[in-house]
Amino acid sequence: MRRVLIIASGGGHSGFARAIAQYLPFKADFVVPTGDTFTLEMVKPYAERVYYVVKGREPGDPLMKLFFAIPEAVEESFKIPRYDVVVATGSNHSVFPSAVQRIKGAEVYVVESQDRFTRPGKAVKLISTFSEHVFLHWEEQRRLYGRKGLVVGPIVEKPKYQPRDEGYLLVTTGSMGFMRLYKALASLGLDDVVVQTGRVDPSEVQKLNPKWRVFQFDPDIERWISGASAVITHQGKTAMESVVMYGKPTIIVYNRDWRSATTVEDARTYAEVLGAEFLDDPLTWGSTLELKRALDERRRPKRFEIGTPKLVDEILK
Template sequence: MYKFKKYLLKLLIVASGGGHTGFARAIAEYLPFKADFVVPRGDSWSMEVLKDYASNVYEVMKGRGPKDGMFVLLRNSIKSFRDSFSLNKYDVVIATGSNHSLFVALSQKLKGSTIFSIESQDRIVTRGKAVSIMSKFSKNVFVHWKEQKSLYKNSYVVGPIVEKPKFSAKNEGYVLVTAGTMGFPRLFKEVSKLDKFNFIVQTGQVDPSTVKASKAFKFDSEMERLIAGASVVVTHQGKTAMESVVMYGKPTVIVYNSDWTKAATKEDTKLYAEILGAKFLDDPLTWKGGELEKALDNPNKPKNHEIGTPKLIDYILKYK
């Protein structure tokens, strides 16, 4: 709890895994106190990255992952509902998105809490399903770009929600390739064909031994340091592109992954790349040859964006 203007603010942040947990940690870094957090049950990574910023961390079952079907959602929703309603009431709840946030936000709303939601940075013309539902009972939906303002009647533009940069930007001569938790085999196959670049590749759930690069690994807790030292960052549609540009001013290439049918569309991703000043490449399935090499030989100059997380914090603390 935080003593602010002679009252105690009980704040709960729903960190729903992956980039959603990234939003939660970004907010936590700028808060003048330790909040409480909810993470997906069994998500040890979210627990680890939030432990230094949390007063308490609670686990709630996630409805489904990116590739899970409706059966998994229905099965897990009962557990998610039960976990969510077991939480005490909070004054303010920040839901970072995904189906994991939904039951927590709804249960807190029914208990009288004020809800704020966060839309993904790459949703420019389409809405995320969970955030679209939560927008109906949220005070505001925080968005990163003015181009997202029309998504919701209660949108509030704060700027890009990213963490405090921890390193100085350098050019250490390597190209960082990263494609999230699931990995991107088609992109990695194209990377393996190019010998002229010094690639460092984060493969996620893909076996690193299948990728030809100077260095390949599944996960690294020092990803931010690798972003800070890269000459160019290659990634899929997601939060890393925003971090690369906004936090470290890195030339960035966004490669669209058509497997992510529940994520932002190709049109969203093109506009997202334009906002960042990143180069957009379609899914490698469509490539004729040489697309990645050309993009790396002549990367776009990234645009300048002010970090928006402090504006979000100011709004939350002045709200009540």
């Protein structure tokens, strides 16, 4: 049996890590960001052992913060024993553990984000220089990496629930949150809304509409997706999960605060690939009627085969 190490680097990257672990025939070992209790809770049921490596930089943090964290990240990475196979899930957090494992003789693979089409992610591009393959979700991403890119299909988890329609609108906008979007939605006067706020204080969002169901994080966000009438999200991984796993009408609203993430052109292409509706950042709207129109005209997305089993076959063969 090959010893597998999965680097779960926070946010949507940790979602990739858990998806891969669910399809493995045995428990893997994980690297998680130091202090990231959310990621730890996500992967713990699938983990034999967990290592901690500091994450140098979150979206929106200054680049200097990453430089200061490098010595500690390298030191912690060298403490991890050698594995046969390492799967990095992207972000600066994945770089040092995967590089050190490559030095020790491991096969390294890396997952590109689902929303990269015009240019590769910086961390994934760096890791690709010493990886066996870059796992891709869509044919439209193949040009980013040439022969090193391997299209396996959308990398998502095993669906836990049957899709159903309980009448509510789900708004989930990643670990950073998206207050501009919440305010725009509140102006439409919709009451049956569930909001996952991320780092935005849930009490501030609750003030927008006391009838909303509001929470900061839920490691089982999937149950909310499965029961929604429609999903509003940002350019992250949840849009792919909503479409691929549950076939939900999905609206992607671009968040310009994610400066180190994908471009608006990438996000627009991402929506087209999924068959989702796309809206630019609320800062660009003439009025909130743009959001109302998108909700009124929402449609069923495209259908896809889950690609995670193909990824697992590749790393175990």
